[in-house]
Amino acid sequence: MKTIKGPAIFLAQFAANESPFNSLNEIGHWAAKLGFKGVQIPSWDARLFDLKQAAESQGYCDEVRGTLAEHGIEITELSTHLQGQLVAVHPAYDEMFDGFAAPEVQGDPTARQAWAVEQMLLAAKASHNLGLTAHASFPGALAWPYFYPWPQRPVGLVEAAFDELAKRWHPILDAFDESGVDIGFEIHPGEDLHDGITFEMFLERVNNHPRCNILFDPSHLILQQLDYLAFMDEYKERIRLVHIKDAEFNPTAKQGAYGGYQSWIDRAGRFRSLGDGQVDFRGIFSKLSANDFDGWAVLEWECCLKHQEDGAREGAEFIRDHIIHVTDKAFDDFADSGVNEAINRKILGLS
Numbered sequence: 001m002k003t004i005k006g007p008a009i010f011l012a013q014f015a016a017n018e019s020p021f022n023s024l025n026e027i028g029h030w031a032a033k034l035g036f037k038g039v040q041i042p043s044w045d046a047r048l049f050d051l052k053q054a055a056e057s058q059g060y061c062d063e064v065r066g067t068l069a070e071h072g073i074e075i076t077e078l079s080t081h082l083q084g085q086l087v088a089v090h091p092a093y094d095e096m097f098d099g100f101a102a103p104e105v106q107g108d109p110t111a112r113q114a115w116a117v118e119q120m121l122l123a124a125k126a127s128h129n130l131g132l133t134a135h136a137s138f139p140g141a142l143a144w145p146y147f148y149p150w151p152q153r154p155v156g157l158v159e160a161a162f163d164e165l166a167k168r169w170h171p172i173l174d175a176f177d178e179s180g181v182d183i184g185f186e187i188h189p190g191e192d193l194h195d196g197i198t199f200e201m202f203l204e205r206v207n208n209h210p211r212c213n214i215l216f217d218p219s220h221l222i223l224q225q226l227d228y229l230a231f232m233d234e235y236k237e238r239i240r241l242v243h244i245k246d247a248e249f250n251p252t253a254k255q256g257a258y259g260g261y262q263s264w265i266d267r268a269g270r271f272r273s274l275g276d277g278q279v280d281f282r283g284i285f286s287k288l289s290a291n292d293f294d295g296w297a298v299l300e301w302e303c304c305l306k307h308q309e310d311g312a313r314e315g316a317e318f319i320r321d322h323i324i325h326v327t328d329k330a331f332d333d334f335a336d337s338g339v340n341e342a343i344n345r346k347i348l349g350l351s
Contacts, residue, residue, distance in 0.1 A: 001289050001326040006297030007319035008038030008076045010136075010243065013301050013308060015045045024048045025067050032071040035316040039068065040136060040298050043078045043123055044100075051078075051119065054126035061129040076296040077241060079136040080123045081186065086116035087172070088140030088165050088192070113168075120172045128179035134240045134295060135176065136215050139165065139185045139202065141192040165192055166205030169212075176211045184215035184241035195224060196231055199238075213240040217300065218279045219247035223257065223269035229283050236291040243300040244284075244319055246277030264304040271302040273311035274318040281322050289324045297323060 009031055020026035024041075027048065031039055043051040053060045068075060082100040089097050089109065098106045105111040120137070127135050143161035146153050176183050185193050185202075193199045199214065206212050216239045221228040232239065249269045254260065259267040274281070285297075299315040301308050345351045 010040040012042040038076040055122040083119035084137035124179040186215040215241040217243035219245040248277040273303040273306040
């Protein structure tokens with residue numbers, strides 16, 4: 001068993017134009033003061049990070065690591081959630097997702113997709129230059145508008161969508177393999193990989209690629225009413241990253257998992273700050289330890305009620321208190337009788 005590394009924090013929800021959230025040095029200092037030991041960096045945010053430079057310059061990567069090391073902070077992973085999303089976009093979402101892309105490719109889905117793929121290839125190189133072994137991303141979605149079969153889906157529609165998704169991602173996975181980095185796809189509604197079955201459908205189509213793995217976030221599973229602890233056992237060999245995020249699901253006579261088009265505050269299922277929701281984190285940290293998870297416990301703050309800085313401060317303490325310092329001995333070692341093979345055979349009546 002291994003003791004999980006942490007606490008760490010995903011910086012995407014905290015980056016801003018105001019100090020201390022507008023530079024890597026200052027946000028690293030802020031995170032360290034709260035007790036975090038690692039940061040997951042959103043690679044698209046130029047206020048914190050230059051992805052292209054990181055892919056091309058070892059010196060820049062050394063500088064980035066050094067800046068954070070001055071505050072006792074490590075980089076846990078890079079994230080390409082926004083760029084990965086754009087690898088596969090259904091036309092129904094073209095307008096809404098256009099803002100994720102560079103201005104020069106907006107309004108041109110073909111150019112936008114090519115840009116997204118190039119971003120992923122840069123992320124593979126940058127992760128390697130930073131000495132990282134895992135990477136966080138979204139897979140995008142082609143079939144999501146048809147997740148509920150009404151009207152009846154045409155035969156082969158979903159299969160065609162997953163075939164194309166795998167075709168787009170396979171070369172990217174190969175590039176990450178060359179860099180020695182796993183991609184952890186966040187299992188998330190809105191993505192074609194939104195539960196265990198859909199992950200398996202994709203994994204089969206990329207020929208069980210060794211770099212095709214999972215970013216486990218229990219909040220997205222509890223809102224789907226999945227057994228997220230059993231999920232951890234089913235996919236323990238593929239879970240490479242975790243987001244520690246809380247949620248609650250309180251269905252009523254008027255709404256359930258689909259939320260009735262309500263805002264987050266009024267939905268039956270909603271995200272909460274750590275400790276304020278329904279996720280069994282004692283069970284999750286026990287599973288991570290027992291399953292030899294070799295990564296970081298990364299806080300992702302998303303809450304419809306609590307201020308983000310309170311959520312971060314409380315989250316650092318919450319994760320620290322839940323990380324299990326795994327034992328290096330059995331609890332009953334004191335009763336070891338020191339028997340040997342000969343005595344074992346005698347006990348079994350074999351001598």
